[in-house]
Amino acid sequence: DIQMTQSPSSLSASVGDRVTITCRASQGIGNFLAWYQQKPGKVPKLLIYSASTLHSGVPSRFSGSGSGTVFTLTISSLQPEDVATYYCQKYNSAPQTFGHGTKVEIK
Amino acid sequence: QVQLVQSEAELQKPGASVKISCRTSGYSFTKFWMHWVRQAPGQGLEWMGIMNPSGGTAIYAQRFQGRVTMTRDTSTNMGYMELRSLRSDDTAIYYCAREDMASSGLPLDFWGQGTLVTVSS
Numbered sequence: 385d386i387q388m389t390q391s392p393s394s395l396s397a398s399v400g401d402r403v404t405i406t407c408r409a410s411q412g413i414g415n416f417l418a419w420y421q422q423k424p425g426k427v428p429k430l431l432i433y434s435a436s437t438l439h440s441g442v443p444s445r446f447s448g449s450g451s452g453t454v455f456t457l458t459i460s461s462l463q464p465e466d467v468a469t470y471y472c473q474k475y476n477s478a479p480q481t482f483g484h485g486t487k488v489e490i491k
Numbered sequence: 492q493v494q495l496v497q498s499e500a501e502l503q504k505p506g507a508s509v510k511i512s513c514r515t516s517g518y519s520f521t522k523f524w525m526h527w528v529r530q531a532p533g534q535g536l537e538w539m540g541i542m543n544p545s546g547g548t549a550i551y552a553q554r555f556q557g558r559v560t561m562t563r564d565t566s567t568n569m570g571y572m573e574l575r576s577l578r579s580d581d582t583a584i585y586y587c588a589r590e591d592m593a594s595s596g597l598p599l600d601f602w603g604q605g606t607l608v609t610v611s612s
Contacts, residue, residue, distance in 0.1 A: 427586065427602045428536065441599065462590040471536050475590070475598045478550040480526070482536040
């Protein structure tokens with residue numbers, strides 16, 4: 385099975401900072417990569433799909449890039465409401481594995 | 492509007508089974524795959540499997556093979572996930588979520604609210 389590795393596992397940044405999270409697939413998955421945001425105690429929400437397409441209603445400070453095996457999620461200007469854990473997920477085929485998550489906090 | 496509403500929390504003993512329901516509305520049930528994802532306390536998301544509501548077929552993550560069954564009732568637009576031989580490490584929140592079957596479809600764009608399953612003697 386393809387493994388999904390996220391880094392870092394956690395980060396702390398200041399409001400307004402640019403934040404980048406990386407997700408690596410152990411084999412190529414094309415652009416079948418999604419990013420989810422999960423705030424504490426809440427249901428995960430889809431942010432980005434097809435590696436770089438912003439889901440409806442998601443603020444434009446979020447962006448995604450990459451294809452094949454290396455993908456990134458970028459928050460261009462971190463806001464207090466972005467405190468959450470972010471997960472990548474491959475969805476080209478089963479099993480649709482998630483990364484282990486990146487916890488984002490405000491410094 | 493699209494809704495996925497799950498059954499209430501469950502407390503089960505080790506070795507027992509649990510069957511969680513996911514009632515859907517606001518969309519064409521048979522045109523979206525149904526996934527099940529779980530999250531143990533303080534842990535990440537774990538994909539359990541996917542079911543095709545149209546034909547009823549399912550694919551399960553290897554670690555749940557033989558212990559999980561995903562089914563559906565197209566007359567009521569409901570999906571079900573049964574997990575058997577429960578262990579304490581099955582304690583988790585279980586989510587259903589839908590995925591568009593269309594070629595340019597979205598991955599998990601709507602989720603249920605989650606069902607907490609606690610396994611304890």
